[in-house]
Amino acid sequence: MTVLTMIEAINLTLKNEMERDDRIICLGEDIGKNGGVFRATDGLQAIFGLDRVVDTPIAESAIVGAAVGMAARGLRPVAEIQFFGFIYEAMDQMASQAARLRFRSGGRLSAPMVIRAPFGGGVKTPELHSDSLEGVFLHSPGLKVVMPSSPYDAKGLLTAAIRDNDPVLFLEPMKLYRAFKQEVPETDYMIELGRANVVKEGEDLTVIAWGPTVPLVHQVAEQWEQQQNVSIEVIDLRTISPIDEDTILASVKKTGRAMIVHEAVKTGGPGAEISALINEKALFYLSAPILRVAGFDTPYPVPSVEDDWLPNAKRISQGISEVLAH
């Protein structure tokens, strides 16, 4: 065991996996000597050399497209998109190429690759860096979309993502990179993709979150329990594609109330999908409408107002009150 931040856990995972499997190549902008703008790949080029940790020209479509080509020919590329807000540049290569190679080749080829990207708000980036666009890829069959919320999860999920035989979009909450440390085993372990984590058990209400909002939701839930004697179950989805229906439905059937918290804009967001799922499969267990606390339907705002725009403790608490009022 060692105590690590999320960024350190990611760095350790990449190092361990690259030692284990020489088919793994990391590619991306400024990931070599600079170690990535957040230092996720810090020191890796010094260990593994210029052929395995590759600084690319600034071309997101090429980073993803080349990774597809490499993966189809037997390598296991781990591509970094410097900020997830830039992913639209690579949209075709993500959704039409990486996601569909298995399908388009009738199952004869596949693209076992990971696309890593820092995402989410709360760190006062310049504009167009902080968008939570995971919902776009929930809508792209063939991709898996994974979002860790802790250093421990980051290591287990990233290991599983790298070893997965399908393309995995691995979204790292910038706000949590150095937010807290946690005990992380240095040895090998994997967390199954597509399996949610019940962070806190509860009886009165289920709150579903992932990535950057999980620690916040957990903290708010603890406060409600201590101050109001309300028992809230918190589910960290960990993976939004595929969605762990069983965990969500079992929890909602137990509590009868559900709320979804995400930074992505509300309309057409992943929360809508989860809400529809609960409606389709657990409607008659509900005592209250399903509520979403999400980013507002505006472009991601300027840094001076982002703390009010994001789902914060106040907005989450308001949501909880509203659901409990029924």
Next chain:
Amino acid sequence: MWVEPNDLTVERIQFLDEHGKITGTMPEVSDEELISLYKWMVQARVFDQRALKLQRQGRIGTYAPLSGQEAAQVGSACALTEQDWIYPSYREGAACFVRGFPMKNFFLYTMGHLNGTDAAGAHVFPVQIIIAAQCLHAVGGAWASKYKKEDSVSVAYLGDGGTSEGDFHEAMNFAGVYKLPMVFFVQNNQWAISVPVRKQTGSKTIAQKALAYGMAGVQVDGNDVLAVYTAMKQALNRARKGEPVLIEAVTYRQGPHTTADDPTKYREGSDVEHWLAKDPLKRMKAFIVEKGIWNEALDKEEYERADQMVTEAFEQALNTPKSSTKEVFDLVYEQKTSQLKEQQLSLGSEEVWK
């Protein structure tokens, strides 16, 4: 000092003029190779015309004809070896066949079958629909061979229209930076659906675009199979040494963009006539007949053989069991998600439709 676009002279490589006469020195190509190149072109032409006919009869779906481009595709593909890979677009049937892609499966593709991209082990990437997207896959393929120290070149096939796409430029840039074993093979067939090449680029030639990426480029007469074959061999020698290159094969799309298109709306009959006179098969036939290694009887026999082969391929495709909707769920991930399992199962209740 300003660098001016017109300072550069690009000389087009040609060995066979449009009458099939050798211009300059004959390249080192054996009689056997000459015959083989011609036969592949005949096969491509026969396939293409049959496919067009089958589409008109409603027996296959939308098809993108290649007539006029046989020399470019056959000449380039014949220069490759078993270990090389091609990354074709949708108009590259002839190149695919040369590399071992089964004609039956090409028919299946046009018939909307799930196995339509099955290369049967040949090094042919699934046909690309998104213009120039395959250039980046070829970059990745070349990168993988370089990393694994394989002796393999990756060839991206695209058209003049494809050179306008960002993916083409990003791919050229990556190839130049990493010195990848790859060839960009551009068939400048003059038309990207309805837009002529002069409206596609301000560049005097496509070949010279290579220079901006630190690569060498060459322009060849794409209707001269000898020129294409020779240039491709040179390109492969360079690529194997880690010098990516671009070939612009100047050719012509004799038919419509696809069977869903009417080219008389946007191009003059005289344009077509002008290029039909430069037909790649006509000149090669004239050349090998003149050389005394081919004659009308052999020619007739070859067309009949090709015809028979295309018939067999189409019949095999017809006799292939149709894809079923249930299969689509199995091809999304290595292991089906619970959602896919549930949706697949929902198809099972056929009584719903009764």
